[in-house]
Amino acid sequence: MVAFPAKHLLAIEGLEPPHIADLLDLAESYALLNRSGKTQRDLLKGRTLINLFFEDSTRTRTSFELAGKRLGADVINMSVSTSSVNKGETLLDTASTLNAMQCDLLVIRHAQSGAPALLSQKVDAAVINAGDGTHEHPTQALLDALTIRRHKGRLEGLTVAICGDITHSRVARSNIHLLTTMGSRVRIVGPPTLIPADAARLGVEVFHDMKAGLKDADVVMMLRLQRERMSGGLVPSAREFFRFYGLDAEKLAVAKPDSIVMHPGPMNRGVEIDSAIADHPTRSVIGEQVEMGVACRMAVLDILARRLPRNR
Numbered sequence: 680m681v682a683f684p685a686k687h688l689l690a691i692e693g694l695e696p697p698h699i700a701d702l703l704d705l706a707e708s709y710a711l712l713n714r715s716g717k718t719q720r721d722l723l724k725g726r727t728l729i730n731l732f733f734e735d736s737t738r739t740r741t742s743f744e745l746a747g748k749r750l751g752a753d754v755i756n757m758s759v760s761t762s763s764v765n766k767g768e769t770l771l772d773t774a775s776t777l778n779a780m781q782c783d784l785l786v787i788r789h790a791q792s793g794a795p796a797l798l799s800q801k802v803d804a805a806v807i808n809a810g811d812g813t814h815e816h817p818t819q820a821l822l823d824a825l826t827i828r829r830h831k832g833r834l835e836g837l838t839v840a841i842c843g844d845i846t847h848s849r850v851a852r853s854n855i856h857l858l859t860t861m862g863s864r865v866r867i868v869g870p871p872t873l874i875p876a877d878a879a880r881l882g883v884e885v886f887h888d889m890k891a892g893l894k895d896a897d898v899v900m901m902l903r904l905q906r907e908r909m910s911g912g913l914v915p916s917a918r919e920f921f922r923f924y925g926l927d928a929e930k931l932a933v934a935k936p937d938s939i940v941m942h943p944g945p946m947n948r949g950v951e952i953d954s955a956i957a958d959h960p961t962r963s964v965i966g967e968q969v970e971m972g973v974a975c976r977m978a979v980l981d982i983l984a985r986r987l988p989r990n991r
């Protein structure tokens with residue numbers, strides 16, 4: 680195992696293949712531990728993990744909570760709707776409060792791209808980005824990669840089609856960085872209004888037609904239409920979007936016969952994905968993604984805790 684290069688996990692961009700491979704190997708061992716029903720509560724004993732979520736979350740927040748508890752940390756969920764942030768406290772004032780509480784690991788989700796990086800300069804804790812604006816969502820990319828690796832045995836040489844609202848998706852950005860770093864061929868598929876202008880710089884192939892983009896793909900990753908981040912009408916209507924870009928059996932038929940279907944959730948059934956595909960017993964790995972989310976977050980907490988001073 681190589682030493683992890685940073686105190687924080689703020690992004691996938693900048694990580695080298697051995698760092699990613701180590702995290703995935705460790706996560707795989709946690710996936711097995713979780714399936715065996717065992718825990719490892721001595722690992723983070725005496726450590727405090729604070730979940731600071733300024734945006735809605737179901738999967739990410741609960742899986743960080745579970746991950747922390749399975750490793751023995753004291754886990755605190757700070758609900759922003761009831762905290763002093765609503766009384767005008769700034770992010771940096773919140774940071775000094777967290778410092779005074781001697782938090783060791785801080786998981787943050789924020790609508791502003793760069794908020795976790797800013798906070799990481801002000802707190803003593805190791806900071807983990809749980810999604811910042813349209814920038815990155817590194818643990819989501821790790822859990823997606825682990826899920827793919829479990830099904831395909833590798834990441835290198837695979838064709839992965841990431842489809843839908845790419846522009847507003849931090850999940851897409853983190854996945855593009857991770858998968859291209861690990862040698863996958865990444866395609867992004869969506870209407871021109873939802874593809875970022877700098878797409879070519881990201882080392883991906885761009886498609887505006889679903890069937891062309893899905894042809895012979897090993898992995899089809901669907902994304903939610905992030906209406907809360909759209910300033911205007913970038914999409915004509917949900918019905919029309921589904922007709923051209925929604926994943927149904929007919930469009931999936933052009934991908935490889937053993938291709939897997941992924942979605943980070945929350946899903947808009949009938950908008951970006953047909954229910955029959957989302958619930959498909961062999962092709963859909965959406966449930967497994969959630970399971971791998973806990974394992975990957977355990978691996979990240981473990982790796983970052985190794986770099987923390989023992990007694991603060």
Ligand code: NCD
Pocket residue numbers: 738739810816819849850902903905943944945
């Ligand atoms: C994603 C997010 O919040 O970026 N969800 C998640 O973490 N599973 C994707 C989304 O909101 O569509």
